[in-house]
Amino acid sequence: MSLTEELVLWTHEQKCLKAVASLVKNGFGAVYCATPQDAFDCIIREAADAASVGFGGSMSIVGLEVEARLREMGREILNHANPALSRDERMDVMRRQLTCDLFLSGTNALTLSGELVNIDATGNRAAAMFFGPRKVVVVAGRNKLVDGTVHDAIQRVKNWATPPNSRRLNFKTPCASTGFCSDCNSPDRLCRVTTIIDRKPRFTDLRVLVVNADLGF
Numbered sequence: 001m002s003l004t005e006e007l008v009l010w011t012h013e014q015k016c017l018k019a020v021a022s023l024v025k026n027g028f029g030a031v032y033c034a035t036p037q038d039a040f041d042c043i044i045r046e047a048a049d050a051a052s053v054g055f056g057g058s059m060s061i062v063g064l065e066v067e068a069r070l071r072e073m074g075r076e077i078l079n080h081a082n083p084a085l086s087r088d089e090r091m092d093v094m095r096r097q098l099t100c101d102l103f104l105s106g107t108n109a110l111t112l113s114g115e116l117v118n119i120d121a122t123g124n125r126a127a128a129m130f131f132g133p134r135k136v137v138v139v140a141g142r143n144k145l146v147d148g149t150v151h152d153a154i155q156r157v158k159n160w161a162t163p164p165n166s167r168r169l170n171f172k173t174p175c176a177s178t179g180f181c182s183d184c185n186s187p188d189r190l191c192r193v194t195t196i197i198d199r200k201p202r203f204t205d206l207r208v209l210v211v212n213a214d215l216g217f
């Protein structure tokens with residue numbers, strides 16, 4: 001590793017550690033992961049006593065490639081992204097995710113003050129993050145960190161997460177064409193449910209893995 005790479009990694013590490021300290025102060029479980037492999041190992045440990053594992057549709061989780069390992073471990077996988085599912089079957093899986101043993105999700109943004117900010121079209125992912133599943137593990141790559149307010153975090157989502165997400169999902173929104181938010185009123189508008197989790201929800205075991213790598217968008 002070059003000196004430049006080492007210094008960049010160190011700088012990111014300091015931001016990640018600050019986010020972890022803030023999350024702990026806000027009552028969350030929080031772990032610093034130096035690499036995606038550390039996050040993978042952590043998720044596998046968290047799944048030890050889970051019969052069912054729900055996937056919120058996060059590209060960060062997809063990037064960690066945990067699903068195949070969890071299947072090998074005999075866990076029931078609740079993933080509505082399976083293209084073979086009918087609309088009704090997808091809805092059924094999304095409802096069952098709300099009561100699974102372990103729910104895995106990314107987050108659209110994480111402030112250095114320890115607030116999780118998410119924007120959904122349906123709201124199933126955001127809802128499962130704060131109530132329902134017995135345990136929730138959120139993976140936040142360093143690219144999700146925001147050194148600013150909740151408002152800055154919302155701007156981060158609309159500038160950097162929703163445009164590529166709209167494009168990935170083939171939604172006909174202005175941002176899917178231009179890469180910029182125009183606060184649209186499109187029938188496909190993805191920004192319909194905005195959540196701020198600023199303290200650990202009372203009855204949810206919510207842990208955040210802050211990873212010193214870019215994950216998702």
Ligand code: SF4
Nearest residue numbers: 175181182184190191
């Ligand atoms: S409001 Fe519309 S244009 Fe803006 S980010 Fe959301 S979907 Fe895209």
